[in-house]
Structures are given as structure tokens and as C-alpha cells.
Amino acid sequence: MRTLLHDERLRPWLLLAPALTVVGVLAGGAIVQAAVRSVSPVRGSGETGLTLSAYRSLLADPELPRSLLLTLYLATTSTLLAVVLGIAAALALRQVAARSRWLTTVFQLPLPIPHVVGAVAVLALLGQSGLFSRIAGSAGLIDDAASFPALVFDPLAIGILAEYTWKEVPFVGIVALALLRSSRVTEQEAAARSLGAGPWQRLRHVTLPLVLPGVLSVAVIVFAFSFGAFEVPLLLGASFPETLPVMAFRRHTDISLAARPEALALSLLMAAVAVACVALAMRVARRTIREEGR
Amino acid sequence: MRRTWLAAIAVVAVACGAADAPTPDVPDPADWDAVVERARGQTVNLHMWGGSNEINAFVDDHYGPRLAEEYDITLNRVPLADTADAVATVLSELDADQTVGGAVDLIWINGENFATMDDADALLRGWAPLLPNAELVDWDDPAIAFDAGRPVDGAESPWGSAQFQFVYDADRHDLDELPRSYAELADWIVANPGRFTYPSPPAFHGTRFVKQWFYELSGGPDRWLDGFDEAAYDEASAELWDLLDDLEPYLWREGQTYPNDIADLDRLFANGEVDLTFTQLPAGIDGQIQAGVFPETARPYVFDTGGIGDTHYLAIPVNANAPAAAMVLANLALEPDLQIAKLDPANGWGDGIVIEPDRIDDDARSALQAVEDSLGETAVDQAELAAAQLPETVGAYTDAIDRDWDRFIRQGQPRE
């Protein structure tokens, strides 16, 4: 035992074992269970052995491709918005809020607030009878609530994107701000300035290339979140199409047990698509950043 | 923490095989004293739709203290976004061979949710007519003995009654401007584009709204009260889907999206985005007006062609953890003073009674009369309401309507 504990090669693995076991058992257990049950026949269906009927009926559902597209659209758009606006906000905050801690604190305000709250707030702000519509109505800009543009439950999912942006811009921004304030960035910026580079040149050729790789790892989390988000599209989304997580939940709670394997199959599909997207995005982004850096 | 660890390890162990399924030990309501004795100290998990603060408060304030003081039972009201969630919970438990100690002790239920659980043999049967207060109920009344065309079979104890009504704003419209049948409603929708919508089925009010339209188009409810004639349904419903499809451009948001549930529709109505919403409360909408959910000038009315009325019930899953306490609560819910309190909009709810006025004592009867007399213009006249009542279909038609609405209207799939 003593030698085992003091073997330097094994040590990191022993230290990692508890955390890896718990994550592995829970997340791995979920995936294995989903895989097994999605091909098991439903009780009372008369089928025996393994069956792919859940996958067949899932893939035959005409809503699936549209749902997949909507989910990917939401995840991609909200990630781009969060990255662009987050970096912009961080750049601005670095200049303005260098000594004002309360501005940075207010900037972080959405981070600890549950998404359910964000969704309720966005509905109360952007809905057709929300605060903006009321102000427009009082100012005589619109006749009634219905004349206000549809920003929630709309085909472009603006309400959902607004909620994600509200929560995620501070997330990306605060990470970007930490990177911007690091000595590596400030020193290289100072060096570029002393060589006569203008503000935009510095931003384009020095600051952004230094910050982007760090922001990328945050963007991955933002993408994964937006892809898998459930309560926000449920509260703010249009009736059709639904996002993949909402579709999976509806099948999971369908009173017909036959829908249960489809929910599990859809869960596996979502997991696979999310991981594949992230892997692909990381590859593309790494290559782009490397080429930019040249 | 220790339990957490054990559980984490057990996840692996149990993922492989299920444990032996014990047989539940169900109390016999015929021996009521024994039931009450067994219920002592139990906690009853009452699963019910939790979207109304008024209804939640009524249950917490009127049942909770009585259960605690008179029976030493703790009431745990579990708020659901949708009753089907609790149905799914029980069915999943049974599917996983969890035959005792289930999550749900008592469930507020009726219609297709009852049918689903009944089909799965997921409810205790035979207990409801044996409750002491069951003698106040007229079990020969088909509106009570049948839930959506299906014999209740003692598996459900009645709790209250409801009937579909429309709600308008008297400040915006005179009643005579408004449609009084679905035929008139179709014209009204076209004449007032963007001013009407309905919750998307399977949301309760949405399904009921669509089903009533189906009744009117197919010549009334009589053909749809028992059995399931798929060919007749397909033929009769084709016209409905054509019509709903044709009307979509004139709906709120041009029918591109629908409110998720009645709460969404109520919000649209209250803010003047649409002109009509629905209610199910026989004693009217005074509670919602007092809560500021509806404007002061909101009024209910019924179509001349009627609205579906039905009974809602309390049921006990076969794997309930505390069936004795669940029976005590179901019995308590039939106490005359609590039935009358539930009817009185002043207590926030306004739900219909399920006990017979001639089977309760004089004091209770005069209390009931006083509540009925106090209902003002925020309730439809009780005689008019009773005259307009339509029966509910069997659950199979409900399922078919939900399924087809989802395909043809929500998804807009073409029909062959």
C-alpha cells in the first residue's frame, strides 16, 4: 500500500480516481442506460430481443430535421453573439472600469441568476405586452399590443437568443476581461504601441489573436449549453418546430410508454451531435487561429 | 453524504437487474377506523396541477390543517406543470417494477389521464364508494359513474366539477357582438383577424376547445360517447382539420404559434392581445379578477351550442406509499363544508360540488344556498350553465384529436 501511494506514476491517477469514478458512473451510466433501453422493446409491445423501432420512428418524424436545424441555429447564433459582444464589452470595460469594481460586479449580475428567471424576465420585457410594447403604446407608436413586433414565440427565436445573450455575454466577457488584463496581453500591446501601431491595428493584430484562444474554450461551453438548453425554449419558443431537448422531454413525459425509447434514442442523438459539433468547431477554430497567428 | 456514495455505487449494481417486486399492502376502506389508524403519522403526496395560486392556497389552507389536526397526517402538495407528468411517473415506476413506496399517493385526475392509468392497471380499484362520505355522492349519476365514457369502477373518488365557458371583456365588447356557436366563431375570427387563439392541445383547455368544435361539425356528441370508431372519426374530423387550417391565417400570430397553456391565453386576453379566453369554473371568475389576473370587467358566457362539463376526481396509484392517508384525504375532500368552501369564489377557487344537496344537513344546505345566491355577474347563471352542459367523449377520441392536431395543425403535415 505504501509503495502504491508513493509511486509517482500512479499518484495522479489515484488522486483522480474518485472524481472520475463519480462522473463516469453517472454520465456514463446515463449514456449506457439510454443506449440499452432505446433498443429494448416496450413492455407489452410483444417484441422480443433488440429492436430499432424507436430509431426508425424517430427518424421518420418530419419534425426531427427542422428541430435539429433550429437547435443548431440557436446554439451557433447565441455563441457568436456571446463571443463578439462579450469581447466588445470586455474591451470597453477594461478601459472604463479599470478602477470601478462595482461596474464589473453589475456586469456579472446575470451569471448567478437561474435561466428560468431570465426567461420570465425576457418575456416581461420583449413580449407583445411586455415593457417595450407598453412604452411604445404609451408613446403612441403602436395602437395595441398586437402591433408590436413579435420578438417572443417567433420563428427566429429572438426571445430565446435575447435570454442566452443576457446570460452568456457576461460569462464570455468576464473571461475575456481576465485575459485582457493579463500581463502577456498588456505587455505585447505596449510593445506594439511603442512600434507605432494604431489602436485598430493593435486590436486586430495583437489583442484579438492573444485573447481568442482563451475565449474559445468558453465558447465551447456556451455552445454546449445553448444546444442543450431546455427551460428557455420551453418558455419562450414557438409551437413548431421545437428544439431537440424540448422534443426529448415531451417524449419522455408522453403518457404512452411507447414514446419512452424514442426519448432515450433522441438523448443519445443529442449527445452525439453536441460532442461532434464541439470537436469540429475546435478543429476549425484552432486551425484558423493558427493561420491568423502567422 | 454516505447515502449519496452508496447510491452512486448502487447505480452500477442495479443497472444490471431489478430487485424482487414486493406486493403492496392495501387498506380496506370498509373498515374505516382501521384506515384512519393506519394513516396516522403518514405523509400524503398529493400530485396536482400547480398553475393556480388560488387553488394551491385553497388546498394548503383548507385540507392541510384539517389533516394535521384531525388525523395527524402531513399533506405534501406536489405542484405539477401537467398532470400527465404524474401519470408518467407512476407508469415509469411500474415499468421499473417499483410496486410499493411510489412517489404518488393521490393524484388529481380525469379524462384521458385516467384512461391511460386504468388501461395500465395503475390505479387501486373499488375503494372510492366505500369511503364514509361516498354516501353523499350520487353514484348512479352517469356524470359521476363514468369519466369520459369509462366506468369509474371505484378507482376514482369525485372531487369537483367543471364546465367549459368563454370569457370576454365587457369593457371591450357587448355580449351580442360575440359568437354563440362555433359556426359563428369561424366567421368572427375571419372578421377580427389576430384577435383569437387557443392553447395548443394536448393542453387541457385547447383539447376541449377543439373537441367541442368537432362535436358541432359532426352533429353533436352522441356518436362519440362510447367505443372508438376510427373510420367514422377520420371521416368526421377531416372537415375540422380543413377548417382549422383555413382559419390559421386569421388567428393570433397568424397561427404560426399557439399559447402553451391556458395561463398564456389568459395573459394575452388580460393584456388585450386577444378578445376571448376560457374558464372551467362553474362558480365563475371572481377569484381571477380579485387576483388581478383578469380585468375587473371580464365576464364568462357559454355558447348556445353548449360546453363540455365533467367531473374531476382523486385517484390512488397501486404503488402508492401511503394509500391509507390518501383515502382519508379523498374522504375529507367530500366533507360538505369543504365542498361548499371550494365552490365559494371568495375562497379563491369556485369549483363545482359533487355531493347531493338533499343528502346534507340543513345548515350545510343553507350555506350552499347562500354561496349560490352570492354569485354575481362574474358567473354564468347556474341554470343556464346546467342547460348548456355537454358530455365528454371516451378517451380514445381525445387521444386521436390531440395526435391529429399535433400533426395537421401544429406541424402542418399534409393530409392524404
Add this chain to the structure above:
Amino acid sequence: MTATATPLPPAQPRRTATGRGRHLRDDTGRSWTARVVVTVVIAGILLPLVPLLLSSFARGYFHPQVVPETWSLRAWQIALGPGAATWSALVASVVVAGVVSLISLALGLPAGRALGLYRFRGRRVVEFLLLAPVLVPPIAIAIGLHGVFLRLGLTGSVTAVVLVHLVPVLPYVVLILAGAFANLDPAFEDQARSLGAGRLAVLWTVTLPSIAPGLVTAALFGFLVSWGQYALTLVIGGGRVVTLPILIFASASGGDTAVTSALALFATLPALAILLINAHAVRDRAAPLGGVR
């Protein structure tokens, strides 16, 4: 496994905060732009809370009222009255998030140490394995685990909810602690040990103090990720574990906007308190709290 695991050299000491960002002050043109951007951003962050405040203090707050015609404390009385479900939901939320945070720290400290201080073959694989559960949609995890927990009779218990919350929380906590350990110089621990300090004494007097900021951030982060969970709690809690997000969602599917607004605002308060404490405790360390979850 042939490669030896060697402790990493301690990272460069962090630069102190003084003077950060000041060198750009001379760009007055950009500074003006920056002020506008910051104003817009801060307004955008605060604005969504305004209609919640207005509606929670109003009765019959219908379109097109901007300022309520009738002010009322009714919604707050319902939301926060004695016996309101809010209080038990608050307890449930705090217990779940607290226990999740503590378990994550207990498991995350050794794991963070391994990732922060050792270079070994398979490190990247471990990092990926830890991060993968964060990429998978929580609802997929919940639906998958639901069947397993049912068999164990765990569904609907606080234990089950705590377990399932570990899936999104633990990876973050490990990675944050790994960052904290990367700044720790193990030589100090060796020194303390050579001076005769026991294992616990070293942990208590040397290791924990030197990673304290990371420890606080990880604990708060874990707490807040759990605090905001809805899908996992809903599916695994089976409706019986009613945390604040569950309560708010149920209220939102009812019709009483004023009460929903009051509940929503109430749910932000404890989270805000933590944010302020963190801003105070972890000076100049802009650590993202709560994240996107």
C-alpha cells in the same frame, strides 16, 4: 504507462493589479466609444429586471400600463407569506446546492491537484473525459439516469437530485481547482513536512491557504451551477424535490404574472449576495461565477 509523472514547476507569479489597463487611457477617442458600449451593456443587463419589479408590486398590471395604476404588495405576500412554498423551496435549493458544492470540493481537491501539479500521459484524455459530461445536454443525462434511479427507488429524492447535479458541477470544480493548484509550489508543502508537520497540518496550514481564492471560486461556482438547474431537478426529482427554479416554472405556467415576478426576483437575491461576497473576497480576480448554466 511508462512515462514518469513529474510535478510541474510552479507557474509565474501573477502580476499585481496596480496599473492594469491604465496605459490605454490616452486613447480618448476610444475611451468615449468604450463609455457608450459599457453604458449600453450595463443597461441591457439591468433592463430585464425592471418589468419584474414593476409587475411584482402591481395588481391588474395590463398593457399599456408602464407604471402600474394600482400598486400592491399582494404578490409578495403570496410569495413570501408564512407557509408559502417559497420557503421550503429555498431550503431545498440551499441544501441541494450546498451538498453538491461540498461533495464536488471533496472529490475535486485531489483531482484538481493531479491535473494542476502533475504532468502525466493521459492527462488530455482525462480532461476530455471530465469535460464531456458538460457538453452533453443535461436533459439527455436526466432521461438516461431516470430509469436507473427508478430501479433504485431514488427518483424523487434529494439524494438523487444531488447525484445528478454532480454531473454538470464536478467537472467545473475540478478544472477551477486544477488552475488553483497550478499556482501552488509543492516545495512549501515539502518544507512544512520536513519541519515535522503531519499530513492534515500540511493540508490545513499550507495547501488550503495557498489555493484559497480558487477554492472559494470553485465552491461558489459549484453552488450556483446547482442553484440554477431546472431540467435535471425536474426529471430526476420527479416533481417532488421542489427547488426555486421548479417553483418559478410551475408559477409561470399558471396565470399570475405578479407572483411569478416576485418569485423570480426572490430567486436572484441569494445568488446576488454570493456574487457580492465573491467580488469582495476574490479581489481583482474576475472569475466567472455561475457560468451559463
